[in-house]
Amino acid sequence: MTYSALALLKNALTGNRNWKPMWREPEPRAFYDTVVVGGGGHGLATAYYLAKEHGVTDVAVVEKGYLGSGNVGRNTTIIRSNYMMPDNTRFYEWSLKLWEGLEQDINYNAMVSQRGVLNLAHSDAQRDAYARRGNAMRIAGVDAELLDRSAIRELVPLLDLDTARFPVKAGLLQRRGGTVRHDAVAWGYARAADKRGVDLIQNCEVVGIRVDNGRVTGVETTRGFIGARRVALAAAGNSSRVAAMAGLRLPLESHVLQAFVSEGIKPVLDQVVTFGAGHFYVSQSDKGGLVFGGDIDGYASYAQRGSLGVVEHVMEEGLALFPAFSRLRFLRQWGGVMDMSMDGSPIIDLTPISGLFLNCGWCYGGFKATPASGWCFAWTIAKGEPHALNSGFRLDRFTSGGVIDEKGAGAQANLH
């Protein structure tokens, strides 16, 4: 069924009794051309682009929980392409372009909202750094504007610009950045992949990867063995565990990141705003709740929950920018497991095992990457080599010295 205004009207007139489930619930078959491990945003997008761009439809996505139960449904929904390292700028800009056409492409309302992402600078040095970043973006054809205080005052009247502990000096605005409803991204890609013949297999945990003579032959799962010519790993926070099943060790550490939502209020904030003197960012959802977050907790974790110290810290940073928020009640909080890589950049690559492909290292910024990650991973799987857009995101960069360290933090996962 194609979703449209007409379909809405027709179904409304018949009491909304005729909507069909968005995807099938097939039993796993004995063999697929390609098995994608992980039904998060990246796994689902990979399956979709394999089918759409490369005609590979004999594909299963194998998910241990329900679709979207991982980070794709836990993130704070921000999309942007304000990166400075050329490999990142190119890749994330391609992702933003795919977001811009996504809803038409997959016939699904993902509430892509290009409301703008404003990064605040709180010192002269930081303003210079943002000017440099903005220039790097503009040279690469990405939109960026450096705003002064009066322009910021007009854009975000709620900000404390006059008495703040960390005075706002300037801001870097990417107007094409914004937010996307995260669950809808999982559901939209799932439905579009299913429509093209991809089997989505939920409640099916991969517990082993079978390799014969250096070639992958399938995956052992809680629902039996599934044979495959190619296996593509997109397990985000659990990447190290899944890769270890094939004897691979990765340049990753899993860390917890928390997210927070306040009670719903009338519209007060039109953009995504980030605090440059610490690590805090906030936007307002269409339901009215403020959605905000900060830094990772800083210790290795697979627990999907964090510590109260970080909760307090994030609240303090938020109030340093928006004192008015002190009157709000905060409603919900949760955590997700981040695959923090050693240079803060992702990996989309082949592996030393023939037929086994790897997609991981997204840190806390992989939601915005979802379309390009799926697109590039599908290319890499179908062609057996990386696309130019992910040619820098290779596993051997840690040996060759070609690390992409956007923050210059070095090989310390909890600093990226």
Next chain:
Amino acid sequence: MRIPCPFCGERDSDEFLSIGTVGPARPDEKASLDAFVDYLHFRDNPAAETREHWHHVHGCRQWLVVSRDTRSHTISAAEPARRSAP
């Protein structure tokens, strides 16, 4: 998460800094490039009980070895790092 510092007693984990699992040791300077790359960038990243180095940076400033389960955050032991050094 609360960490039982052998010097200060049970304290909020916010007072500590984690730098990850104990070991592997830095390779000998004549070791191969691969050995150094592995040491610097690659991690076991286990979902299990691990031994980690934590610094009681806002307390006694001692380095500890903390036995902690990364799935539940349950801490079974914390001892001075110098005593358990390899």
